[in-house]
Amino acid sequence: TYNTLIPNKTYKKNWVAKSVDYWRNIVDLAEEKCISVFLENCWDARPEMIKEVVQKVNSSFFKVCFDTGHFNIFSQVSIEDWVSVWGEDLTHLHLHNNYGEFDEHNGLTDGTFDFDRFFAAMKDNNIKPTMTIELRQRNYLDTSWQKLDELIIKHGDNFFTSGERA
16 A cells, blocks of 8 residues: 655655566466456555556456545545546445545445445446445445445446346
8 A cells, every 4th residue: 555644755656666566476376367456545645556556567357446435535636537547447346435534334325425426437437347335334234235226227227237237
């Protein structure tokens, strides 16, 4: 994870280079085993550095996982920026919510993340990711599942190809 608190001019360049070296070794094994690996936004304020690492590793088995809760706390740019910058590399989601301060892993309806805007941006960019609902409490599951179903229906079932949705 890139640490935004380190005020060193060469840190970003070195972080990207070391990340690419690290992930290339992992991805070699992933390709051999046909296993997908995802780089997730954690403390990231912007999407460009993760995109740069993914492009330089250059593997169909190494893509991006977007974490809605982390975005809601740390992002300094719009959700549309993240989706358009990551484009087709955005292939998996960790869906949960919070109120912009702590990584609470609340249900999709319990927080300030704008899921409608996010799903609209993915639809506009023809992004069809896999998804994980990532909750800390079981009691959030029913309302989260219902919200996800509403989002998928509202945004044209863009997220499933024929026959995938039960």
